[in-house]
Amino acid sequence: xxxxxxxxxxxxxxxxxxxxxxxxxxxxxxxxxxxxxxxxxxxxxxxxxxxxxxxxxxxxxxxxxxxxxxxxxxxxxxxxxxxxxxxxxxxxxxxxxxxxxxxxxxx
Amino acid sequence: xxxxxxxxxxxxxxxxxxxxxxxxxxxxxxxxxxxxxxxxxxxxxxxxxxxxxxxxxxxxxxxxxxxxxxxxxxxxxxxxxxxxxxxxxxxxxxxxxxxxxxxxxxxxxxxxxxxxxxxxxxxxxx
Numbered sequence: 326x327x328x329x330x331x332x333x334x335x336x337x338x339x340x341x342x343x344x345x346x347x348x349x350x351x352x353x354x355x356x357x358x359x360x361x362x363x364x365x366x367x368x369x370x371x372x373x374x375x376x377x378x379x380x381x382x383x384x385x386x387x388x389x390x391x392x393x394x395x396x397x398x399x400x401x402x403x404x405x406x407x408x409x410x411x412x413x414x415x416x417x418x419x420x421x422x423x424x425x426x427x428x429x430x431x432x
Numbered sequence: 433x434x435x436x437x438x439x440x441x442x443x444x445x446x447x448x449x450x451x452x453x454x455x456x457x458x459x460x461x462x463x464x465x466x467x468x469x470x471x472x473x474x475x476x477x478x479x480x481x482x483x484x485x486x487x488x489x490x491x492x493x494x495x496x497x498x499x500x501x502x503x504x505x506x507x508x509x510x511x512x513x514x515x516x517x518x519x520x521x522x523x524x525x526x527x528x529x530x531x532x533x534x535x536x537x538x539x540x541x542x543x544x545x546x547x548x549x550x551x552x553x554x555x556x557x558x
Contacts, residue, residue, distance in 0.1 A: 326494075359544045361477070368527055368551055369469075369477060374544035375534050412477055416543040419491045421467075423477040 327351050327415050329424035337432040344400040346427045348413035353393045357417035360389055360398045363426075364409045372411075373398065403429070434458035434547050436528050441552030448518050448556070454511040454528030454549055462487070462506045465531030467545055468513050470524035470554075478524075481513065482531065496522075518556045525551040 328351035338344050348358065356376035361369040371380045373389035376396055386401045400407055408431055413424040440452040454466070468480040481492045481502040490502050501514040511528050529545035536542065 357542055361545075363477075368548040369529075369545075370548070371544060371546045374532075374546075375536075375542045378534065380546065414477075414479075414545075419479075419482070420493050421479045421482075421543070423469075423479065426476045 326420055327354060327417060327422055329413055329415055329422050331411075331413060331424035331427050333427060334425065335428040335430065337430055338403050339432045340403055340405055342403045342432075344403050344407075344429060346398040346411055346429075348391075348396040348398070348424050350394045350396075350415055350417075354415045354417035356392045357415055358389075358391065358396050359414045359416060360387075361412045361414065361423075362407075362409045363412065369412065400429075434530075436530065436547055436549035438526065438528055438549040438552035441526065441554045443555045443557065444518055445558050446519060446556055449514070449516045450518065450554060452513040452515065452526055452528075452552055452554070454513075456509045456511065456530070459530065459547075460506075461504050461509050461511055461530075465533075465543065466502075466504065466511045467529045467531055468502060468511075469527045469529055469545070469548075470522075471527070471551075472521075472524045475524075480526070483511070515554070518554075520556050523554060523556050525553050527551045 358376045360373040363369045377389045388399045410426045410428045435457045467482040499517045530547040532546045534542040
């Protein structure tokens, strides 16, 4: 199985900050990488697919990059509604494993 | 409106069974891969199972293989998860999610989950 790791596991940031979350796969997954946002008590929401494609309706301050084993999710200017937990997920091969999550909270 | 609504969760004793349902609207489940993903209290997301659009390819996480069965009823446009021999570690919120596919220039297929239900809670406890 492909293992996914994320760093940091949590971070504190202020509104307007640039936030970068990294995700690493245990083997090369090309660009078979998706990012999801989850707020407490809510279902996950797709942000980015194929490593860098922005899902319809997602603000352009969210961006994804990377290929192979290393990926990043960037929030260019953090907004109040962005405080949440972010998960990467590989879709290269089953089981379609998720990373452990990165919690973004208010500094 | 594209929507998924899960039901069927509840409290069950260890060794018991439950069947979860996921009713879809605004799209046809048989046209998509469909997934179950769970989240234990305070923990992260874990993929559980999926069924492909043909209904022939069904995969499971090792932790539920042989105990859980994914299926769908095309006439009811509903996805199911039959859960048997339940254990305490199966306690979680169970989400169903629609799979979607992106095709690149070389027709390679990339999968992602673009629509999620709100989840249904399963508690396994005596």
